[in-house]
Each structure stands twice: as structure tokens, then as C-alpha cells.
Amino acid sequence: MEQGGTTDLFDLPECCIVDILSRICTSPRDACRLSVVSSFFRSAADSDSIWERFLPFDMQLILSSSVSHSLLNFSSKKEQFLHLCDNPLLIDNGTKTFTLEKCSGKKCFMIRAKELCIVWGDRPMDWNWPSLPESRFSEVAELVDSCLLDFHYKTETRLLSPNTTYVVYLVFKLTALAYGLENESVQILVKLADGGRSEQGVVRRVRLQRSVERKWEGELPEETKVSKRRWRSKFPFRGWRLPLSRQEDRVPTILEYIRYPSSWGTTLSRSWGVPMVTGSNPKERGDGWMEIEMGEFFNERGEYGVDIILMDPTTGHGKSGLIIQGMELRPKVNQ
Amino acid sequence: MSSTKIFLKSSDDKTFEIDETAARASETLKNIIDGGCLDGVIPLPNVSSNILPKVIEYCKKHGGDNGSSKKIANGGVDKDKEILPDYDEEEDKREKVRVDELKKWEEEYMDFDQQVLYDLMLAANYLHIKGLLDLTVEKAASMIRGRTPDQIRENFNINSDFTPEEEEEMILIEDEWDDEWAFD
Known part of the structure; x- marks a missing residue:
């Protein structure tokens, strides 16, 4: 410091500048x-001293389970961070991908379709497992033609960012010849298996396919409403119940589905005793895929x-043309 | 020992007096004192005479009492105290009053312009006065926090020194992050 001269922000030692900025840069x-x-x-x-704080503390553990080893050479922590935001990293033998959420630096994962327990997923007449160049994974699930759309999955939360609300998305697309998915009949439940400590959540009723005559946001024409009601009355499955899992806090197994075919007609809302709401419509992801919100949960530790x-309880009619890439778990923004 | 006086000489050759206990708030001065290299006056070529009294004022308040700023950071509660068997509630109350009073003092003490802030930060860094460095760094951070790039440039009298091409790129970065935010 010159006597009589003025000191600027720029004259401060680097350690002070980094200290100042690290107090401001919380994201x-x-x-x-x-x-x-x-x-x-x-x-x-x-x-690097600013950016390394945005990388997850268990970064090395995740990188060590990576399939590729191209992630070791980065000129800076910022470059590494931004790379991980935009380039999904295949981990755990190619069963999941890992990315970082750009604004918060929290962890995101996508689980491949092959990991989901899809009922009749092993019947080639119902489900096909092709590989698509636009998928992150080696295989995707394609609904060829089945009267059953039903899967469950149990994920662990150990690797997720703590104290964060996660939203689960189904990542999918529809073929040009898709059918049987235009009704609001698909039911989805996302539930933390914490023995009832948290709220039980809701079942979301969604529509995966836009019907021909109207847009997602548009009002339902009166005609459609009537015909839909009439159509439903032909399939009196709604009141049917699943004997085993009704009162129990667990997911029915595939075996139970086979043993009690009436479960195909049950509604998730009834069997879990939780309210049912209309979920949001699918959205374009910008990577050629669609996504729909399946539900959310709070991950504490x-x-x-x-x-x-x-599941889709309207089992009576055929469905086709749904291609599932997987399920993505992303932190809820603006929490 | 507490009555021992130390003399500090500023960069513009003015001499200031400080108690040894107060001087020990500075790691740098403490090392000089403990090193036995004390030769009457300690020259401080990096600290001017308009900043040195400010530094001495801080040291006087905090000298021989290294725990106080830490206690403020902990919200006025000294955790070690709870495990002591002769824990005294009255003592704890007095401590809280003391910490509140110190906070108020620090608020008044830190009321100065940017120029003083930088010089004081430099002095605190040079003299290794952790508590003072912490206060000044936090004040500088609070002047930037939550402000837009334009407001920061205005606050700190900075002109964007990017080339037109870089400027273009910067606007893109700014937009990209703003979009991401708006999209949420």
C-alpha cells in the first residue's frame, strides 16, 4: 500500500478475495x-477453491463406479462441474446415469428401464428391449402390445443429496403408432418407505398420450367427456381390490398379481388408502424425450x-407404442 | 506483564503505543514479542498512521481475550461450558450481556468507508488478526451479496474490462443463468 495512494479491491491479497467470494458464492x-x-x-x-465446494463430497465414490474413465482430465473444477451438468455419466455397470443440477450442484440420477420390474416385461409379444442411439442406456423398454401396463421399482436414497426434495420423472417417448395411452388412466405412486413417518402422498392420475382432437392444455370437449364415461362403464374394474397388499405397507409382488388377477383392476388409491389427484401433463425435455412427473419425496439423510x-387399471384394452428410457430423480427447484 | 508497553511505528514514521496483552491479538506481533527480537519499536511498513489507531483499537478490545469473537460466531454460547460441573447460570447471563455488548461495539467500529475497509483488511491480513480479518471480509462480502453484476460494478467503481467479443460471451452466460432461474 502506497502512503497517500488509494487501495482498491484489486489490491487485496488473493486469499482475502477468495475468502470474500466464497462467502457470497453459495451456489x-x-x-x-x-x-x-x-x-x-x-x-x-x-x-478451484470456489468450485470444488459445489462438487458433491462423495464425488470420488461416484466417479469410481463410472464405466468410462474420461473424467480424470479437467483443467479446472469449474470445467469438471459444468461437464457433469451436461454429460450424463454412466455408473454402476451402466444401470444408472449421474449428472449435477446446474443451479444448486445437487445430484441427479436416471435409472434405466431394465431395472424396473415391468409386469410381463419378459414376454416378447408384450415388451421389446431394443437399443436406441438417442438413449443413455444400452436398452430401452418398448411396449409392443399389451393389455397390461404395470411396473414397480424400489430405489435407495443413500447416494442422493441430503435434505433435498426429489422429484421422480418417467422419461419416455411415443411411437407414431402409439395407442391405448390417451386416457387419464395411468396411476402413479411415489412413496418414501419410512414406515409411515412421513405423509403418505398422493396417487397421480396421468395421461401419457395427447389425444388426436385436442391439446394438453385445452378443455375437454363435451362429446369426449360423455364417450369417456360410457367407455369406462364397460370396464367395472375400479372397485376391485388386491387382497394381500391392501392393508399392508408394501408393494404387491408380481407373484401376487398373478395369483390374484383381480388386482389388475384395483386402483392404487384404494389399495394404499391415499387420495388421488390429476397429475401434470408430459413435457418435452429438449433431448428428444418426454418426461412426466411421477411424484416427489423428501430425502433427509x-x-x-x-x-x-x-399401473393402468383399465386392463381390458390393448396399449402400444410407449418407449421407456428410464426414471430420473432430480432435486425440486425453488425449494 | 500486562503493563509492558510496545511501540509500533507506522509506514509514515508515526509511533503508537499499545499494551503487550493487546498486541498479542496479532499473531505477527505475538511472534515478534515471543521471539525476543523486541528492540524498542516495531516497524510496520505496511500499515499507515490513519489505519494503525483503528487496528490498535480493535486489539485493545480483544487483546488477551481470544475467545470472544469465537463466542459471537457460536451465537454467544460457549459449548465447553455446558460440560463443566460448576456451570454457573449467572455467569452465563453475564457472558451473554458481554457478547451482546461486543457485537454492538463491533457494529459501531465497522462503520467506515470502502477505502478504510480495504486498508484495514490488508493490515489485519499482514498482522494476522483473525477476528478483524473475519469482520472486514464479511463486510466486503455483504457489499456484493445479492447484487446484480451492474450494481457490483457501480458499488466498487469497476469498469467491465472485457473485449467486445468477451462482452458478448458474458451476456450469453448471464442470460443462460437467468433463463435457467426463470425457467424454474
Whole structure:
């Protein structure tokens, strides 16, 4: 410091600047906003000491389960972070992908369709397992023609970011000849298996396919409503119940489905005793796939599993043309 | 020992007096004192005469009492105290009052302009006064926190020094993150 001269922010020692910025940059977004102020701010806000705090603490564990080893050579922590936001990393023998959520730096995972317990998924007349170049995984599940759309999955939460609400999405697309999916008959339940400590959640009733005559957001024409009601009355499955799992806090097994075919007609809402709401419509993801919100759960410390069930109780008619890439778990934004 | 006086000489050759206990709040001064290299006056070529009294004021308040700023950081509660068998509630109350008073003092103490802030931060860094460094760094952070890049440039009198091409790229980055936010 020159006597009589003025000291600037730029004259402060680097350790002070990093200390100041690390108190401000609580998220990657903060750091990126600061980097546009000036070249001085940019070099400070881009430093490894700022960015390494945004990478998950168990980063090494995740990288070690990666299939590829291309992630070791990065010139900076920021580069590594941004790479992991945009380039899903195949982990656990190709059963999952790992990415980071750009704004918060929290962990996201996608689980491949092959891991889901799809009822009749092993019957080639019902489900096919092709490989698509636009998929992250080597195989996707294609609904060829089945009167049954039903799967469940139990995921662990150990690897998820703590104290975070996660939203589960079904990542899918429809073929040009898809049919049987345009009714709001698919029911989805996402539930933390914590022995009833948290709220039981809701069953979401969704429609995977846009019907020909109207848009997602549009009002239902009166005509359609009537015909839908009439159509439903032909399939009196709704009141049927699943004997075993009705009162028990668990997912019915495939064996139970086979032993008690009446369960095919049950509704998730009845068998779990939770209310049913209309879920949101599918959205374009920007990567050529669609996604639909399946539900959400709060992960505190990663100690509980999460049950995810999807079923269509209107088993009487054929369905076709649904291609499932997998299920994605992403932190809920603006929490 | 507490009456021992130390003399500090600023960069512009002015001499200031400080108690040894107060001087020990600075790691740098403490090392000089303990090293036995005390030769009357300690020259501080990096600290000017308009900043040094401010530093001495801080040291006087905190000298020989290294725990106080830590207690503030812990919200005024000293965790070690709870496990002591002769835990005294009255003592705890007095402690809380003391911490509140210290907080108020620090608020008044930190009321100065940016120029003083930088100089004080430099001095705290040079003299290794952790509590003071912490206060100044936090004040600087609070001047940036939650502000847009334009507001920060204005606050700190910074001109964006990017080339037109870089500027273009910066606007893109800014937009990208704003979009991401708006999309949420």
C-alpha cells in the first residue's frame, strides 16, 4: 500500500478475495453471476477453491463406479462441474446415469428401464428391449402390445443429496403408432418407505398420450367427456381390490398379481388408502424425450428406500407404442 | 506483564503505543514479542498512521481475550461450558450481556468507508488478526451479496474490462443463468 495512494479491491491479497467470494458464492449460479462483472472477478470466481465446494463430497465414490474413465482430465473444477451438468455419466455397470443440477450442484440420477420390474416385461409379444442411439442406456423398454401396463421399482436414497426434495420423472417417448395411452388412466405412486413417518402422498392420475382432437392444455370437449364415461362403464374394474397388499405397507409382488388377477383392476388409491389427484401433463425435455412427473419425496439423510409404482387399471384394452428410457430423480427447484 | 508497553511505528514514521496483552491479538506481533527480537519499536511498513489507531483499537478490545469473537460466531454460547460441573447460570447471563455488548461495539467500529475497509483488511491480513480479518471480509462480502453484476460494478467503481467479443460471451452466460432461474 502506497502512503497517500488509494487501495482498491484489486489490491487485496488473493486469499482475502477468495475468502470474500466464497462467502457470497453459495451456489454455482452465484459464482457465474460474479464472473461476468470483470476479468478480475472472473479469475477469482472461476478458481478451484470456489468450485470444488459445489462438487458433491462423495464425488470420488461416484466417479469410481463410472464405466468410462474420461473424467480424470479437467483443467479446472469449474470445467469438471459444468461437464457433469451436461454429460450424463454412466455408473454402476451402466444401470444408472449421474449428472449435477446446474443451479444448486445437487445430484441427479436416471435409472434405466431394465431395472424396473415391468409386469410381463419378459414376454416378447408384450415388451421389446431394443437399443436406441438417442438413449443413455444400452436398452430401452418398448411396449409392443399389451393389455397390461404395470411396473414397480424400489430405489435407495443413500447416494442422493441430503435434505433435498426429489422429484421422480418417467422419461419416455411415443411411437407414431402409439395407442391405448390417451386416457387419464395411468396411476402413479411415489412413496418414501419410512414406515409411515412421513405423509403418505398422493396417487397421480396421468395421461401419457395427447389425444388426436385436442391439446394438453385445452378443455375437454363435451362429446369426449360423455364417450369417456360410457367407455369406462364397460370396464367395472375400479372397485376391485388386491387382497394381500391392501392393508399392508408394501408393494404387491408380481407373484401376487398373478395369483390374484383381480388386482389388475384395483386402483392404487384404494389399495394404499391415499387420495388421488390429476397429475401434470408430459413435457418435452429438449433431448428428444418426454418426461412426466411421477411424484416427489423428501430425502433427509438417505436412510429410507422409495417405492415407485405405475399401473393402468383399465386392463381390458390393448396399449402400444410407449418407449421407456428410464426414471430420473432430480432435486425440486425453488425449494 | 500486562503493563509492558510496545511501540509500533507506522509506514509514515508515526509511533503508537499499545499494551503487550493487546498486541498479542496479532499473531505477527505475538511472534515478534515471543521471539525476543523486541528492540524498542516495531516497524510496520505496511500499515499507515490513519489505519494503525483503528487496528490498535480493535486489539485493545480483544487483546488477551481470544475467545470472544469465537463466542459471537457460536451465537454467544460457549459449548465447553455446558460440560463443566460448576456451570454457573449467572455467569452465563453475564457472558451473554458481554457478547451482546461486543457485537454492538463491533457494529459501531465497522462503520467506515470502502477505502478504510480495504486498508484495514490488508493490515489485519499482514498482522494476522483473525477476528478483524473475519469482520472486514464479511463486510466486503455483504457489499456484493445479492447484487446484480451492474450494481457490483457501480458499488466498487469497476469498469467491465472485457473485449467486445468477451462482452458478448458474458451476456450469453448471464442470460443462460437467468433463463435457467426463470425457467424454474
